[in-house]
Amino acid sequence: MSAARVKICGLTEPAGLEAAVAGGAAYVGFVFFPKSPRHLELDRARELAVEVPPGVVKVALVVNADDATLDTIDATVPIDMWQLHGSESPERVAEVKARYGLPVMKALGVAEADDLKAVDLYAPVADQLLIDAKPPKGADLPGGNGLAFDWRLVAQRRWAVPWMLAGGLTPDNAAEALALTGAAQLDVSSGVESAPGVKDPERIAAFLSAAHHRR
Numbered sequence: 001m002s003a004a005r006v007k008i009c010g011l012t013e014p015a016g017l018e019a020a021v022a023g024g025a026a027y028v029g030f031v032f033f034p035k036s037p038r039h040l041e042l043d044r045a046r047e048l049a050v051e052v053p054p055g056v057v058k059v060a061l062v063v064n065a066d067d068a069t070l071d072t073i074d075a076t077v078p079i080d081m082w083q084l085h086g087s088e089s090p091e092r093v094a095e096v097k098a099r100y101g102l103p104v105m106k107a108l109g110v111a112e113a114d115d116l117k118a119v120d121l122y123a124p125v126a127d128q129l130l131i132d133a134k135p136p137k138g139a140d141l142p143g144g145n146g147l148a149f150d151w152r153l154v155a156q157r158r159w160a161v162p163w164m165l166a167g168g169l170t171p172d173n174a175a176e177a178l179a180l181t182g183a184a185q186l187d188v189s190s191g192v193e194s195a196p197g198v199k200d201p202e203r204i205a206a207f208l209s210a211a212h213h214r215r
């Protein structure tokens, strides 16, 4: 099996971004959601994004954002992909894709087998799917909660579009997650932090190493 491609999500500082790039992250994620400890103001996001070398995909993560919000991000921050992490419909995914001409990744929350029915609704319109743990009831954040779902629900499943496994991944469980699910891509946020919103360069390096040296 080839090395997994990794998205380091919720970067807020140059040190984390540098560790992600140096360690070979394929994607870096910037969060635009004010309730999140990883939320970035536009100027800060731009400062980080312009430092990302070509070839590393810069992902803007939004939650049920309207066109005005997306227009402002698009006009200010040089991004390569949208990640829609709210309850956006398949029609909204198609609309965002058409409006900006950028690939769209739709996040789907999973807690039980039935949740995977959404895959068939979104696969025809999304460029990628991010299969994440469903947040607990009443959680402030729809993602970035450091919780895993039962990976057996997606073990060796066949996918019509590229997908990433997310939720509760850490440097210690990345290899097991890859082996069990057969995922080609992983996404991580809180598992490579020293505190909410503060990425730990050593944990980022360890995560990337574990994902790149899959068994």
Ligand SMILES: O=C(O)c1ccccc1NCC(=O)[C@H](O)[C@H](O)COP(=O)(O)O
Pocket (backbone or CB within 6 Å): 009, 010, 029, 031, 033, 036, 037, 038, 039, 061, 063, 085, 132, 141, 142, 143, 144, 145, 146, 147, 166, 167, 168, 169, 187, 188, 189, 190, 191
């Ligand atoms: O990370 C956030 O703060 C966040 C806020 C609002 C919506 C989504 C968010 N994160 C989405 C991600 O892509 C995370 O990387 C994914 O949920 C995995 O998070 P974690 O379990 O912390 O690794």
